[in-house]
Amino acid sequence: xxxxxxxxxxxxxxxxxxxxxxxxxxxxxxxxxxxxxxxxxxxxxxxxxxxxxxxxxxxxxxxxxxxxxxxxxxxxxxxxxxxxxxxxxxxxxxxxxxxxxxxxxxxxxxxxxxxxxxxxxxxxxxxxxxxxxxxxxxxxxxxxxxxxxxxxxxxxxxxxxxxxxxxxxxxxxxxxxxxxxxxxxxxxxxxxxxxxxxxxxxxxxxxxxxxxxxxxxxxxxxxxxxxxxxxxxxxxxxxxxx
Amino acid sequence: xxxxxxxxxxxxxxxxxxxxxxxxxxxxxxxxxxxxxxxxxxxxxxxxxxxxxxxxxxxxxxxxxxxxxxxxxxxxxxxxxxxxxxxxxxxxxxxxxxxxxxxxxxxxxxxxxxxxxxxxxxxxxxxxxxxxxxxxxxxxxxxxxxxxxxxxxxxxxxxxxxxxxxxxxxxxxxxxxxxxxxxxxxxxxxxxxxxxxxxxxxxxxxxxxxxxxxxxxxxxxxxxxxxxxxxxxxxxxxxxxxxx
Numbered sequence: 001x002x003x004x005x006x007x008x009x010x011x012x013x014x015x016x017x018x019x020x021x022x023x024x025x026x027x028x029x030x031x032x033x034x035x036x037x038x039x040x041x042x043x044x045x046x047x048x049x050x051x052x053x054x055x056x057x058x059x060x061x062x063x064x065x066x067x068x069x070x071x072x073x074x075x076x077x078x079x080x081x082x083x084x085x086x087x088x089x090x091x092x093x094x095x096x097x098x099x100x101x102x103x104x105x106x107x108x109x110x111x112x113x114x115x116x117x118x119x120x121x122x123x124x125x126x127x128x129x130x131x132x133x134x135x136x137x138x139x140x141x142x143x144x145x146x147x148x149x150x151x152x153x154x155x156x157x158x159x160x161x162x163x164x165x166x167x168x169x170x171x172x173x174x175x176x177x178x179x180x181x182x183x184x185x186x187x188x189x190x191x192x193x194x195x196x197x198x199x200x201x202x203x204x205x206x207x208x209x210x211x212x213x214x215x216x217x218x219x220x221x222x223x224x225x226x227x228x229x230x231x232x233x234x235x236x237x238x239x240x241x242x
Numbered sequence: 243x244x245x246x247x248x249x250x251x252x253x254x255x256x257x258x259x260x261x262x263x264x265x266x267x268x269x270x271x272x273x274x275x276x277x278x279x280x281x282x283x284x285x286x287x288x289x290x291x292x293x294x295x296x297x298x299x300x301x302x303x304x305x306x307x308x309x310x311x312x313x314x315x316x317x318x319x320x321x322x323x324x325x326x327x328x329x330x331x332x333x334x335x336x337x338x339x340x341x342x343x344x345x346x347x348x349x350x351x352x353x354x355x356x357x358x359x360x361x362x363x364x365x366x367x368x369x370x371x372x373x374x375x376x377x378x379x380x381x382x383x384x385x386x387x388x389x390x391x392x393x394x395x396x397x398x399x400x401x402x403x404x405x406x407x408x409x410x411x412x413x414x415x416x417x418x419x420x421x422x423x424x425x426x427x428x429x430x431x432x433x434x435x436x437x438x439x440x441x442x443x444x445x446x447x448x449x450x451x452x453x454x455x456x457x458x459x460x461x462x463x464x465x466x467x468x469x470x471x472x473x474x475x476x477x478x479x480x481x482x483x484x485x486x
Contacts, residue, residue, distance in 0.1 A: 048329040050484060073331040080329070084322035086252070088259040100248040101330045129259075143327070 001025055002047065002153060002183055007056035009042050009207075016042045018207035019056070024200075026152075029179045031198035031215070032187035035235050039207040040187040042080050044157050047185070048078045060153055074102075077151035077158055083142030087131030091122055091141055094130060095148065102149040108207070116144040116150040119174060143171065147178075156186040160193060162177040172196045191227045245332045245398060249340025250347075257310075257348045258406060266309065270352045273302055278359065290367020295359050295455045297375045300417050300446055303388050308409035311392025312402040314341050315480070317401035338477045342393050342469075349385040353378065373455030380452030383465040385446050388413050390472035397479045413445075416468075420444025 002024040007015040017039040024030050032040045040091050045051040047058055049069045063072040085094055094117070096236040099109050118122055120140040125133060130141060134223040139162055146154060159175070160168045175184060175197045188194065194201050201218055211218060211234055215227060222229035246432045274295065278284045282294020318324035327337055341438040363369050399405050418424050420441050428437045441447050445468075448461040 045325070050325050050329050070331045070333065073329055076325075076329075078329045080322060080325040082322055084326050086256065087321065087325055088256050089252075093255070097248065097252045098330070100251075101245065101332060102245070 001059075001061060002185070003057075003059045004043075004047070005057050007043065007046060007058065008054050009039075009046060009051065010054045015207050016236070017046070017053075020204065020207075020209045021056075022202060022209065022212060024183050024185060026181055026183055028178065028200050029186070029198045030186060031176065031185045031194040031201040033189065033194060033201055033231060034187075034204040035192070036189065038205045038235075040204060041157055042203070042207075044078075044155050044185070044187060045080075046112050048076055048080075048155055049073055050080075074149075075151055076153045076155060077146035077149065078154075079142045079146040079156045081157040082161075083139045085130050085138065085141055085145065088129060090127050090129055091133075092126040094141065095144060098145045104149060112148055113151060115150075119147070120144045121170075136164060136167050139163055140167075140171075143229050145175075152182060154184045155183055156184070158188055159186055160188070160190065183212075191231055195227065203231065203234050210234050245336040246340040246343070249327075249332065249337055250344045252343030253341050254347055257344070262313075263348070265425075266306065266348075267355060267434070270302065270306055271355060274356055275359065277302065290363050290369040292359060292363055292369070292374050292377060296381060297306070299381045300384065300449060303385055304410060304413055304417060306384055307349065308406045308413065310345050310390050311389050311409060312396050312405040314345060314393045315397035315476075316400050316402045316405045320402075324484065327357045329478075334477045334480055338393070338473055338480070342390060342473055342476075345389050345393065346382075346386050349389060350382055353382055353385065360411035370455060373453075376455045376457050377453035379457060379462070380449050383452070383462070384449045387416070387445055387465050387468040387472075390469040390476070392417070393474045394476040394479060397476050398421070398483075416443070416445050418444070420446035420450075 004023070005021050007017055008015065020039075020043065032043070034040050042051065046053050047060065047065065049065045049072060052066065060072045061075045063075065086097075088163045089097070095113060099113060104112055112191060117126065120143055122137070122140060122144060125137055126199045130138060133141070139159070143156070143159060146156065156175075160171050163171060172193065175186070178184065179197070179199075186193075186197070198215055201211070201213065201215050203218075211230075218230050219225050219227045222233065277298035278292075278295035282297065284294045287294065315324070318327060328334070360371075360374060362375070364371070388409075391412050393407070395408045395412065396402070396405040399408075420443070425437055425441055428440060442464070448464045452460060452461050
């Protein structure tokens with residue numbers, strides 16, 4: 001379970017995340033929606049312990065991210081925005097490094113490496129340097145890294161960005177397959193993605209949480225029944241008011 | 243310990259994954275030999291020791307060590323991999339130490355590859371090998387000091403060139419404070435303890451005292467302190483400004 005209480009992040013005068021609270025339970029695939037600069041990535045960076053909140057608390061599977069960061073980080077898999085990795089390493093070398101840090105050994109290590117390489121179809125590029133790979137492959141290497149230790153909680157920041165339609169479909173199937181007993185949080189600004197993989201959606205804009213419902217309920221709020229319209233109404237309405 | 247060694251191995255391997263390692267080592271060896279033979283009058287002095295070789299190390303390191311250290315953190319910032327590294331279950335300290343040790347080991351490899359100098363001087367004469375060994379230790383410690391400064395400054399920026407230049411600047415100050423010309427500026431008016439204090443801050447003073455063949459505990463302590471303080475600053479800088 002992820003429990004977020006009154007989370008805020010301020011940079012000087014700028015408030016990137018403003019008093020957000022929500023809870024995510026196992027089996028939920030939570031879509032994090034919002035315009036660019038809404039505070040999606042900042043929230044994810046705080047959940048994964050990269051940024052320290054200005055105020056509020058985050059607990060992941062019972063581990064407080066600020067007070068017990070290592071335990072919290074151990075149960076999470078994280079794909080940062082842009083899927084950064086070490087370009088001068090081979091795909092195999094990089095995944096071996098992650099396996100070492102994650103403390104995977106013996107049979108389980110081999111099984112997990114085989115599993116992610118198979119799932120993300122990385123077999124053909126294992127010996128290639130990451131910086132020579134296409135954007136789609138780099139993204140899949142980033143996903144493989146986040147899945148390697150079969151984490152209870154997955155935080156994916158724009159997991160399908162830069163993928164072609166087939167690869168997008170593939171990643172969505174992947175997320176659906178894993179959704180059953182995990183907690184998955186994905187951020188996106190592609191609304192069809194929410195329909196395809198999420199069973200819950202949160203809309204944030206200007207650092208505030210503006211809506212929290214299932215994609216169906218959200219879509220029903222617009223006369224047209226389309227998620228796009230609701231999204232535009234909620235996020236731009238906020239701007240006009242402010 | 244496990245995490246430090248994992249990070250160490252990744253980092254150390256990454257030096258050799260690019261031409262950087264080769265370029266650096268060749269450059270270092272050529273310059274080290276050129277200085278010793280050209281300016282140090284290695285042959286003409288008629289003494290069988292490596293003093294002309296070691297006496298140029300501080301100046302070589304001044305420009306070459308920042309070239310190793312500049313990428314340590316600035317590159318992680320630029321590529322965004324710092325976000326990956328700091329969200330893995332490792333502590334800031336483990337990352338700082340693992341990376342520093344990797345850079346230090348790399349500098350150690352470059353230094354060890356100067357062994358033909360040692361063989362040459364043994365072939366030509368009958369040097370004090372204990373003193374030469376001590377000087378190698380001193381040189382390695384000094385490289386560690388330079389690297390710790392460079393690692394900290396590399397963590398403060400995402401621009402490797404800025405990290406490089408600032409590291410040279412600060413290392414230069416650490417060298418200069420032991421230089422006779424600088425000390426002479428103080429000697430006229432400042433009390434002797436002050437002059438001694440300024441001199442004792444310098445890499446040069448401690449390196450020269452070790453390279454005479456005496457490994458004094460105070461010199462070891464000095465380098466350990468310099469490395470420790472700068473790595474602590476490195477960890478603080480990282481925690482303060484992880485994101486930008």
